[in-house]
Amino acid sequence: MEKRIIKFRGYVLNEKRWVYGYYCVERIANFHGTDMKEMHVIKDADIPTLKFFVNPESVGQLTGKFDQKKKEIYEGDIVSLTKTIQNYDDDDGWNPRNHFTPQYSEVLRKGVVFYKPPSFNVNIDCRDWSKFTVIGNIFENPELLN
Numbered sequence: 838m839e840k841r842i843i844k845f846r847g848y849v850l851n852e853k854r855w856v857y858g859y860y861c862v863e864r865i866a867n868f869h870g871t872d873m874k875e876m877h878v879i880k881d882a883d884i885p886t887l888k889f890f891v892n893p894e895s896v897g898q899l900t901g902k903f904d905q906k907k908k909e910i911y912e913g914d915i916v917s918l919t920k921t922i923q924n925y926d927d928d929d930g931w932n933p934r935n936h937f938t939p940q941y942s943e944v945l946r947k948g949v950v951f952y953k954p955p956s957f958n959v960n961i962d963c964r965d966w967s968k969f970t971v972i973g974n975i976f977e978n979p980e981l982l983n
Contacts, residue, residue, distance in 0.1 A: 842901060843899070846899075852889075856881075863875070863876050876890050902957070913951075915972055918945045918969060
């Protein structure tokens with residue numbers, strides 16, 4: 838049985854960067870101890886005392902899958918499914934006999950990674966996660982879905 842890695846990421850707003858580790862929600866009291874506030878936290882896996890307060894809307898879990906470029910895929914990632922097309926008759930007159938085959942990629946579909954128990958899914962009909970390319974995420978790049 839393959840070992841599953843439990844890892845989350847979250848976006849630290851004041852530092853404008855992603856952090857990775859364990860996710861938890863901490864209740865923190867104000868100065869007088871009269872009011873409790875929930876803070877969403879990512880704790881560093883190597884240094885448990887190091888923690889970052891993150892935007893709760895940005896938190897996503899690692900799926901355990903990798904894209905074409907071997908990049909980890911997280912919940913909330915925007916992925917694309919592309920098709921590489923060989924162009925044998927381009928404007929320069931090259932063709933396969935000249936051992937030059939220009940290529941270009943055509944984006945067939947884009948989708949968002951989400952969790953629906955009991956597994957992670959993407960709203961693109963493709964079972965092979967390694968065919969996807971992570972092109973952004975819904976927190977930083979919502980315009981990619983237009």
